[in-house]
Amino acid sequence: MRCALFGDQIEAYEEVLKPSSQYEISKAPITAVDDQYKFNLEELPYQMTHQTIIQRLNPESGPIKPNQEHAMTISTWNDLTRKPCDAMNNWAEKFNVVGFTALKTRHTRGFTLNTTMSTRIIMNLKGARADMLREWCKLYQHVLLDRQERILNVRYPSTDKKVVTIAELRRKKATNATPDEIAWIKVIIPKADLQRVNAYISCLGCGKRTHLALGTRFPCISCKKGDTVAVHKVTFKFEAVDDTGTMSFTTFSDDTEKHFRRTAT
Template identity: 40%
Template sequence: MFCPEAVLLTSPAEPNIKGEKKSNTITVTYSAMADQKYKTARQKPEYVYLDQLNAESKTYIVRVVVAEKGRDTLSSKKTVRFQTLLLRDEKGNRMCGTLFGDQIEAFEEALQYLGEYDISAAPIKFIDEKWRTELDQFPYQMAFGSRTVIQPVHPELGPILPNYQPIASIPRTVDPDEKYDIVGVVLYVEEEPRKIEARDGKRESFVREIVVTDESCDQPLTISLWNDLTAPKFFDKLPNWAEAFQVIGFRALKPYTRRGFSMNSGMSTRIIYKPEGDRARELFDWANLFHQKILDRQTRVLEVKYPGENKKIVSIAELRRKKPSNTIQEELLWIEVTIQTAGNEPTFHCRSVILALLVIRKNAYALRGQPLSLRLAMAQELWHSPLSTMTQKDCLGEVQLKFMP
């Protein structure tokens, strides 16, 4: 478990950045002090890789990309604000960096998510094994002080903005290194966080869902926000989601395919309540023009999230017409089944019932490769009772189909 107190600097410091950079909110002009440091140094810094750094490294330059940028977090003891950065060099080496307190605001523009930088004179701190996390490839972390020099490799590109993509364009595969930015119209917001316990029972997490849509496909997208992103401060800005179709953006979401296609939050995820850019404006215009279409999609989502008492019974033919475009994630459908055998004997072995259900599962696999879960009440108990039998009346039952497109 990471302990920010273990690597806390005694005094936060402003970044020392070469070059000149302007934005629509701040204008920062940098002096030639960094160049003067190079002239007066005893030894000229040389480019190194992250795996060459240790606590004794003083004179060096390392070129890295900010592969992950964590959120402003309060330590477990509620005494320290910190932000974790994951830096990666061109060889794929990784090293964490940590900002504390006022440094978080001071370095906000200096170290942008996915930005590439030359960094020098950043103290390298040894991290005891008990404080390391799965992010730490080496027993060292980078700190940032008043003498740290940060130089953008491509300052001419300006701020790194979200690259919003249509929902339909996101690959339905999982690559742990790939993350995507999307903008969508909100259809549903989960009211309260849900607690998820790990299988070993030693750890628990919290999750909260938001369902969005856009003009690129009819299939709504479920976004699962985890742990600190379930806090009220992130959801208080969506108070009227059921009445007003709000357009919001998400940065750095990860595809998830275990329960159908959805997306999960990660270390660098941000919720952008007022997205900007061409993609966002296009979606605003679409939402205003096609209000009824969005309302129909929201109705379908709410019917799944808040099912009524009446079960929706469908036929095999209707199942075959199901496609990802007309199926909502976790939609529940029911079919009626009757198990028959040759002869007049009105009793049947329970395994015959379950084998028949497997045949139904195969025949009803209408989504062409999409996951389909089929469940019969007490089926597992029946399977483990090979000598028991059930009457024909018992065999007139219902099978629940749970779709996860």
């Protein structure tokens, strides 16, 4: 079976996956894969998606230590928004290790996780992996504090506008850094080229492309919604230019509609 890593996963698993080593792959949700992502049509039409756990089988190799931390948004619903979440209100500076079970993925405006009817929040998480994470948090609390500050600056930006160049943005991208504030780029955007507009039909919830007719109601295997509807979505790719260089950007439905002053339909 072929396996593919995307984006940040490549760096995160760089020190984990080694040639000729043996691994246990568990808790891997299996979903259908679009034909456009296959290398050839003889492949099985399935893929292992997010939440997959990979663990070395060689006991002498030791535990896999986290070498990279990523922020993840988890939205809680219904009863979980009360007592379980209230217990975490004062944890902002403690970086406690918490367990969540039975979360579902959502791909609207980025990758996030949502609770379900089966989700439990485990406050007193036990086990070797949880202990290892606690030790890591103690050793690298300065890393977590720095990461926390950058995330808060992005989610709750100041009203100050900082104009940055494309070269500065490129450096931030190369170091995987999060901008400290809203970046205003003074650029020249070429005349809008309709050839770069990509209009398609997708799931209303997650934006996953579908070949169903517009307005069709269907269960989405991507965001796991039992009843969604096929709607129009649109993206626009363009090159932005300033005195320091050129960079490619993509606008999604809302911003694309504003740019062209017309709906995706």
